[in-house]
Amino acid sequence: MCGIVAYIGHRDASPIIINGLKRLEYRGYDSSGIALLTPEKELIIYKKSGKVSELEEIIKGKNLYANTGMGHTRWATHGEPNDLNAHPHLSGSEEFAIIHNGIIENYVSLKLALTKRGHTFKSETDTEVLIHLIEEVYKNNDVGFEEAVRMALTQVIGAYAIVILSKKDPNYLIGAKKGSPMVIGIGDNEHFIASDATPFLEYTKNVVYLQDGEIAIINGTELTIKTIDNTVKTPYIQELEINLESIEKGGYEHFMLKEIYEQPRSILDSFRGRTHIKDATISMAGVDMFEDKLKNIKRIIIIGCGTSWHAGLVGEYLFEDFARIPVEVEYASEFRYRNPILDETDFVIAISQSGETADTLAAIELAKSKGATVFGVCNVVGSSIPRFTDAGAYTHAGPEIGVASTKAFTAQVTALLLMALSIAQKKGTLTSQRLRELLIEMETLPAKVEKTLLTDPLIKQIAEEFKDSKNALYLGRGYGFPIALEGALKLKEISYIHAEGYPAAEMKHGPIALIDEEMPVVVIATKHSYYEKVISNIQEVKARKGRVIAIATEGDLEIKNHADYVIYIPQCEESMLPLLATIPLQLLSYHIAVMRGCNVDQPRNLAKSVTVE
16 A cells, blocks of 8 residues: 655665655555655654655755665555654654554554553554564664564564664665565665665666565665575565656656556557467466366356456456356455355466455465465566466556556456457367457457547547536446446546446346436447347436436447437457447546546545555
8 A cells, every 4th residue: 555665875865765755656645754864873754744745845955865765655544644644653762763564453452562661652553563662672682673673573463564774773774574565676786675666767677576574684785685584585686677668657647548548558468479360379378387277167266356356357258258167256355254165176366456455365365275276367577466376467568557447457358358268269168260250359459449549539528518427327238347337436436426337237226216317327338249228228318317428339320319428439349348448438537537626646545556454
């Protein structure tokens, strides 16, 4: 949830940290703060509720030169978003400072014990308890800084990514991770610590992904990695493939709009090199390694949260249509707390953009404990889910900065489509001729997405009509149903308009009571299997004076007789409908949110990566 960034080296730390916080603001923006350890061993801290820009205002003109420092953007868990609860937090003696992403689950019992021993706390956070605990261990056990951190963490239950500074040990920067992401950037006589690599891309692309239960100790220019059990580990250094341009707006007003327009490329990158039209085959290493098992698989379970869950619903249609395998789609947050019936015959697909979603990681752990094979679909190289699953597929969408997922969703659907076709081929439920036809159709998708994006001016006009709506209804059948859910979610999360997605036939079982002349009803009404039935559903809406926005197939003139507004998309295979029909819904939610003055890239109360329960 929160964003952390830290630096130790030969440069002035404060500009690096502030710029890094701006790049991490998509992870948390309730408050922000910075701690700097000056050459005079003074620990300077500034923190402020609100955006990073407000922190910049209070530090403007101040002497902040230091070669060591750290910063934090907060998404509140314990304690309301205010200056006092903002990070960094100090120990009682103010000799130690900490920033933290995660939740210390046993902080209440630790706080009670520390209070009895004379500690007093200024904030409502679990994080302040942890830095007091580290200081307690440091003072009472005659140990050094790094050992105090390690010993304190053995008493902690929960998830964390932390960075700690000490006035007594000014050459040190210490980070530790369990359940929350942390990456170490290795430069020329300098090191960076961050939630992801975006804060330091212009300085180095050499990184170490810290594993759960590991501590990174940077002493001057030397990096040492140990486990909480005090075992020294050899750092595995990787070179990043992303570039600085991919995390900048590139002339677009918002990251979300940029990422919507990147979908022709991200969809192409998600299947490029994996499809072979000439011999009608698909190459997916993660799928191929389980070929024998997949030929005889009896059930697939797909788990995810939010938009990833919607991608899983599309996957359910794909796997059942092509591979003829029964599929269950589960919210990871519910799956992990049930007692699901699982065994070694089950194939579990875990979907996550970030690869760090806490509930999905816990669900993976549960599935593996039952003997199931777990396959990950993820966008972030080096994240936790690719490491914890048995195999997987990267979506290759590139960095997604906007909190509301757009290109990651269509990339996930593309990966699931490839998986379904690959398994169908292995099982013999799809002929080579039919597979070749589908692969040829897939090759046309980027151009069809480009054409769909040309509807943007019309969608902007429609948005002007409905920007003041209080509620909205999204309807679809078959492959259109998950898209209705996803369209409603996009409108809710960035424009704060209440919206619901429903199977079109279910409208009569409750939602139809809401329809009046003020209610926009968005209907996926393309010329596919359910076209005539969807037209009937539209007529039911119009009979109640509802206003219909139809997503329709290019060339369909009949739909104009039924809908108030029609947005046309190119003809496509029904199985590929989600990759086109979702584009207008993303644009509609974007323009409505902008017109309402909402913060599109950083909607209230949301964070990009949900790394806490």
